[in-house]
Amino acid sequence: MTDEPSAVPLVEMRGVEKSFPGVRALQGVRFDLRSGEVHALMGENGAGKSTLMKILTGVYQPDGGEIRIDGQPVTLPTPHAAQALGISIIHQELFLMNHLTAAQNIFIGREPRKGLGIFVDEAKLKRDAAAIFKRMKVDIDPGAEVGHMTVARQQLVEIAKALSYNARVLVMDEPTSALNETEVEHLFAVIEDLKANGVGVVYITHKMDEVKRIADRVTVMRDGQYIDTLPAAQTAMSTIIQLMVGRELADQHRATGTGTAEEVLRVEGLNRGAMIRNVSFALNRGEILGFAGLMGAGRTEVARAIFGADPLDSGTIHIHGREQKIATPADAVANGIAYLSEDRKHFGLVTGMSVRDNVTMASWRRFLSSGLFMQDDALGKVAEEYVRKLKVKTPHIHQETRLLSGGNQQKVVIAKWLLRDCDILIFDEPTRGIDVGAKAEIYRLLEDLAAQGKAIIVISSELPEVLRLSHRIAVMCEGRITGELDGRMASQEDIMTLATQRSSAAA
Amino acid sequence: MTDTAVQPAASGKPGFFTTQTMQKAVAFVVLVALLAFFSAFASNFATGANMVGIMQATAVNGVLGVAVTFVIISGGIDLSVGTMMTLTAVMAGIILTNLGMPLPIGILGAIASGAFMGAISGAVIAKLKIPPFIATLGMMQIARGLALVFSGAKPIYFNDTPNYGLLSPESSISKLIPGVEIPNGVMIMFIVAIIASIVLNRTIIGRMIFALGSNEEAARLSGINVDRWKILTYAICGGICGIAGLIVSSRLNSAQPALGLGYELDAIAAAVIGGTSLAGGRGTVIGTIIGAFIMSVLTNGLRVMGVLEEWKIVVTGVIIIVAVFIDIVLRKKA
Numbered sequence A: 001m002t003d004e005p006s007a008v009p010l011v012e013m014r015g016v017e018k019s020f021p022g023v024r025a026l027q028g029v030r031f032d033l034r035s036g037e038v039h040a041l042m043g044e045n046g047a048g049k050s051t052l053m054k055i056l057t058g059v060y061q062p063d064g065g066e067i068r069i070d071g072q073p074v075t076l077p078t079p080h081a082a083q084a085l086g087i088s089i090i091h092q093e094l095f096l097m098n099h100l101t102a103a104q105n106i107f108i109g110r111e112p113r114k115g116l117g118i119f120v121d122e123a124k125l126k127r128d129a130a131a132i133f134k135r136m137k138v139d140i141d142p143g144a145e146v147g148h149m150t151v152a153r154q155q156l157v158e159i160a161k162a163l164s165y166n167a168r169v170l171v172m173d174e175p176t177s178a179l180n181e182t183e184v185e186h187l188f189a190v191i192e193d194l195k196a197n198g199v200g201v202v203y204i205t206h207k208m209d210e211v212k213r214i215a216d217r218v219t220v221m222r223d224g225q226y227i228d229t230l231p232a233a234q235t236a237m238s239t240i241i242q243l244m245v246g247r248e249l250a251d252q253h254r255a256t257g258t259g260t261a262e263e264v265l266r267v268e269g270l271n272r273g274a275m276i277r278n279v280s281f282a283l284n285r286g287e288i289l290g291f292a293g294l295m296g297a298g299r300t301e302v303a304r305a306i307f308g309a310d311p312l313d314s315g316t317i318h319i320h321g322r323e324q325k326i327a328t329p330a331d332a333v334a335n336g337i338a339y340l341s342e343d344r345k346h347f348g349l350v351t352g353m354s355v356r357d358n359v360t361m362a363s364w365r366r367f368l369s370s371g372l373f374m375q376d377d378a379l380g381k382v383a384e385e386y387v388r389k390l391k392v393k394t395p396h397i398h399q400e401t402r403l404l405s406g407g408n409q410q411k412v413v414i415a416k417w418l419l420r421d422c423d424i425l426i427f428d429e430p431t432r433g434i435d436v437g438a439k440a441e442i443y444r445l446l447e448d449l450a451a452q453g454k455a456i457i458v459i460s461s462e463l464p465e466v467l468r469l470s471h472r473i474a475v476m477c478e479g480r481i482t483g484e485l486d487g488r489m490a491s492q493e494d495i496m497t498l499a500t501q502r503s504s505a506a507a
Numbered sequence B: 001m002t003d004t005a006v007q008p009a010a011s012g013k014p015g016f017f018t019t020q021t022m023q024k025a026v027a028f029v030v031l032v033a034l035l036a037f038f039s040a041f042a043s044n045f046a047t048g049a050n051m052v053g054i055m056q057a058t059a060v061n062g063v064l065g066v067a068v069t070f071v072i073i074s075g076g077i078d079l080s081v082g083t084m085m086t087l088t089a090v091m092a093g094i095i096l097t098n099l100g101m102p103l104p105i106g107i108l109g110a111i112a113s114g115a116f117m118g119a120i121s122g123a124v125i126a127k128l129k130i131p132p133f134i135a136t137l138g139m140m141q142i143a144r145g146l147a148l149v150f151s152g153a154k155p156i157y158f159n160d161t162p163n164y165g166l167l168s169p170e171s172s173i174s175k176l177i178p179g180v181e182i183p184n185g186v187m188i189m190f191i192v193a194i195i196a197s198i199v200l201n202r203t204i205i206g207r208m209i210f211a212l213g214s215n216e217e218a219a220r221l222s223g224i225n226v227d228r229w230k231i232l233t234y235a236i237c238g239g240i241c242g243i244a245g246l247i248v249s250s251r252l253n254s255a256q257p258a259l260g261l262g263y264e265l266d267a268i269a270a271a272v273i274g275g276t277s278l279a280g281g282r283g284t285v286i287g288t289i290i291g292a293f294i295m296s297v298l299t300n301g302l303r304v305m306g307v308l309e310e311w312k313i314v315v316t317g318v319i320i321i322v323a324v325f326i327d328i329v330l331r332k333k334a
């Protein structure tokens, strides 16, 4: 601890305990937050970060321990009670009402009234929302429906909502996992602004560089326990990582191999509205092809179209040299294509189903006796094998996946596609929400798969990740592929140049 | 990650105190409490004849409840189960009485026509993307209309099929074990429930139904042919309605074409009281059967106590709300 003789901390948590059936999520954890500081909270998937912050914001009740605000012991029976004390949270999974506008979402339940308090003052609602967006320097129409926005923009609405409570304590649980670099810059500017106004910010992240950029102190947790609190600026990243994972982490920074010359997938002249424009590329056996680009460049759209999730306007898809009609995801999987969605909550995970059933659901047909009955013992065995292989933290394979931590949910969806054993793997943001240690393991896993002859596409918004994995990099901008780079030699600048090559500038 | 960070997956079965089992246990306790209450306070309640009456009344609602449980777990709803039951009964009548075919053909015809109509509902929902509520609301009227058209709006009697009573009012088991006067219709309900349970819990059909009801888009993006499984789900529901049609027409010794409206709400109520979530993805057949028993015990008990018919309806409504409330409370705890 680096305790300067400061006044009473804004938030003080001591000896916090929390257990769930089969899981001791928190064991005597302490944490404190000063006003005007950004305090990063780090740890592996399932370390207990989200749980600790849900306790601070009244979402969960602790089994033991003490919480003090301004030195006064408090109880926080509901999120509402926490908000009344000026404590707000932006959750790891977004909780917005898709059919309402941004402004309506921000002020839900607290709408300004007019006309004897019966009618909502929509004009003021929009004005107030616009003012918050202006303060955040983001360009979002307060009247736009949230359901039509990208995940990135939805996240900004969520942040605006937290700000609207005039929070003194703001908890952000992996806020940048779906933001592009400009948006991250905006967010950091907003955070600096909040700091200057004396707000205390708790910042949960798996991204080391962000910690260095904005955090004043870092608290590391491991296995539900408090490990240490360190000054961010003076502490080396490797030290933090070592505290998190309990050992040193060796991982390379660049891809080394290349694919074979055997073509597995070729797409020609794909078009779909404005999002996919004349996209053609090929993918070889044993190759990892990275797709880079800014958010909204059309990478996910290309992946979904190849997978048959969205219809194409035109274009052909050739698999092993033969043209194939892919109208549905079922067709795609039958052709040996797997697609890991960037949005695990909506498109990847069946949250009400067990770990076992999620891991196996794409492969159920392989586990039938008499063509009808599920071989549950066999399902259980493979599920356990993958839980071990990917180190999914779960009390048992029958746990509903909604009860897993975010990163462990991601591992479950990855396991689903590994088990399905397709030849062509399209992974969209595969390490979203995954801790540094597990990330390195997933990188190695993808490399092993490539070495075994799989053809892999990795879509990622994190440039270091694209550079780390890709044998070859395709860069997209505004629905076009603006260029291809050799993954072993490309630089971040090369990628950014192509990623911002708008059509007017294109040859 | 350290090795201690990873808890090896326990190979044990899921805990037995899951919300699903809790819900069923609660429903069962409620049922037993109702039985005890009425036995204590209504002198004519705990008689053999009355018990048989309760079981008779449960059979049809129980089977329809099982049918609709499939659809509800898959994330849909079927408002046509009541009139579908009537239509299949009329089909049995046409085959057996008008065409004079043997009983097994009549049974197959009723079930197959239900499955066929159910598959049409499913196809309309899956392919035309019409919401299940609307599609089956339409099917409810279509089935009702067809039942009237096919029967000429008159009851069809089964006097030419002397064995028809075997399907419901008679009690074959009492011939084997004297004194156990369980009507065949109730036995059929139990058999349907057992098979349905196996299908839902042990087969790929059930696994798919749960997956669809929990997150259809994730299922689709896992390469599952969602449309096909959806159509199958509604077809199964329709087929089970055919069994209900046989039971009800056997009990009445006639296919009554005007019957059927309102049965769908009782069936849905039985499922909901038994813990099936209208949001999809959760539910059990056993729960639905217990739910159907709760409803008929309540109706019967209140009648035996001399409570007005109208009040019984009110009490049923209260029970539905209480049951769902218990469900919500239990789920929050988990």
Ligand SMILES: Nc1ncnc2c1ncn2[C@@H]1O[C@H](COP(=O)(O)OP(=O)(O)OP(=O)(O)O)[C@@H](O)[C@H]1O
Binding pocket: A020, A021, A023, A024, A025, A043, A044, A045, A046, A047, A048, A049, A050, A051, A052, A092, A393, A394, A403, A404, A405, A406, A407, A408, A433, A435
């Ligand atoms: N409601 C719950 N029921 C059961 N277990 C839970 C529940 N919430 C969390 N857990 C478990 O508690 C542990 C800590 O979870 P938590 O979400 O706090 O992790 P985290 O540090 O935020 O991880 P990540 O980086 O993956 O988001 C995990 O093992 C998780 O599975």
Ligand SMILES: [Mg+2]
Binding pocket: A049, A050, A051, A092, A173, A405, A406, A407
């Ligand atoms: Mg978390």
